[in-house]
Amino acid sequence: MIDFRSDTVTKPTPAMRRAMAEAEVGDDVYGEDPTVNRLQERAARIFEKEAALFVPTGSMGNQIAVKLHTRPGEEVVIEERGHIYNYEMAAMSAISGALARPVRGGGGTGLLTWGEIKAAVHAGDAPYYVARTGLVALENSHNLAGGSVLTRERTEEICDGAHALGLRVHLDGARIFNAAESLGETVAALARPADSVMFCLSKGLGAPVGSVLLGARGFIDEARRWRKLLGGGMRQAGVLAAAGLVALEETPPRLGDDHANARRLAEGLAGLPGVKIDPESVRTNIVIFDVSEARLPADEICARVRETRGVLCSGFGSLIRMVTHYDVSREDVDVALAALGEVLKES
Numbered sequence: 546m547i548d549f550r551s552d553t554v555t556k557p558t559p560a561m562r563r564a565m566a567e568a569e570v571g572d573d574v575y576g577e578d579p580t581v582n583r584l585q586e587r588a589a590r591i592f593e594k595e596a597a598l599f600v601p602t603g604s605m606g607n608q609i610a611v612k613l614h615t616r617p618g619e620e621v622v623i624e625e626r627g628h629i630y631n632y633e634m635a636a637m638s639a640i641s642g643a644l645a646r647p648v649r650g651g652g653g654t655g656l657l658t659w660g661e662i663k664a665a666v667h668a669g670d671a672p673y674y675v676a677r678t679g680l681v682a683l684e685n686s687h688n689l690a691g692g693s694v695l696t697r698e699r700t701e702e703i704c705d706g707a708h709a710l711g712l713r714v715h716l717d718g719a720r721i722f723n724a725a726e727s728l729g730e731t732v733a734a735l736a737r738p739a740d741s742v743m744f745c746l747s748k749g750l751g752a753p754v755g756s757v758l759l760g761a762r763g764f765i766d767e768a769r770r771w772r773k774l775l776g777g778g779m780r781q782a783g784v785l786a787a788a789g790l791v792a793l794e795e796t797p798p799r800l801g802d803d804h805a806n807a808r809r810l811a812e813g814l815a816g817l818p819g820v821k822i823d824p825e826s827v828r829t830n831i832v833i834f835d836v837s838e839a840r841l842p843a844d845e846i847c848a849r850v851r852e853t854r855g856v857l858c859s860g861f862g863s864l865i866r867m868v869t870h871y872d873v874s875r876e877d878v879d880v881a882l883a884a885l886g887e888v889l890k891e892s
């Protein structure tokens with residue numbers, strides 16, 4: 546099987562497995578796991594934030610941030626395809642009593658402007674009977690918008706605007722290392738103006754488990770309390786953090802290969818019948834293409850390429866999503882293109 550469904554499907558590398566086997570561990574609920582502590586310190590240094598917290602999942606990191614930045618009854622302004630809004634089980638309402646204020650904009654790119662966000666904000670001058678905005682949530686790269694990237698300048702403009710209105714900004718940086726590679730920026734520069742940032746070790750970086758939430762020291766102290774409350778206080782978690790440390794050092798320099806493979810895939814797809822995609826829009830490792838003009842629905846196309854060539858991709862509605870990562874090679878991209886070509890030509 547060649548698995549393009551997500552970059553979450555990567556298996557730990559031999560170096561990660563070795564590091565896991567040899568990890569020095571302790572009880573992290575007591576703050577005594579040296580490997581978790583090392584990961585948190587290393588992440589804080591890379592992101593130039595005061596402190597960091599290892600969390601089991603990106604969703605937990607995001608939701609702790611929403612909890613700490615909002616009060617019940619407040620709104621979270623977010624792009625309408627944002628992960629925090631669409632794929633985290635309405636946790637912002639269940640955990641924080643907050644309401645999403647989804648914003649359509651960015652001309653389909655998922656990249657909102659400050660103007661679009663501002664129009665959705667209810668700040669001090671709003672009538673008393675509307676819910677106040679508590680938080681602006683950004684996502685970089687933007688998963689459902691095809692891995693599009695928010696530039697440093699745009700992030701700064703949005704954060705400056707939000708801060709001027711007394712609002713905090715959380716950055717869902719599940720794939721911020723991909724964004725940084727694509728933009729030629731550091732992750733620290735992309736995250737600098739945000740009040741908090743979460744990044745995933747378990748996506749393109751390839752670790753089996755884990756994410757990291759970063760921010761000011763007081764924020765992270767509170768986040769640790771909420772991680773425990775949500776059931777995320779892990780004990781000898783150093784076996785997981787050890788793989789995360791390897792991922793953090795070894796994977797970022799090779800993300801460009803995944804992006805080149807995604808672009809190659811997109812360029813090949815653009816020449817297939819019934820496919821709509823602008824290869825130029827593919828900036829990172831996510832390729833989303835429209836098959837509404839093909840004779841077969843997306844689900845059926847995915848089922849057939851799986852059957853014929855063992856190629857896995859995800860169909861939703863009239864769209865198909867394929868994601869590159871270190872377990873798919875350039876040759877695998879060519880196999881996928883051949884498989885899709887056969888199915889689309891017969892359809």
Ligand SMILES: Cc1ncc(COP(=O)(O)O)c(C=O)c1O
Nearest residue numbers: 602603604605628684688717719
């Ligand atoms: C943009 C984004 N944020 C957050 C998450 C949540 O990560 P997890 O699956 O570790 O909860 C994902 C997962 O796919 C994601 O794509």
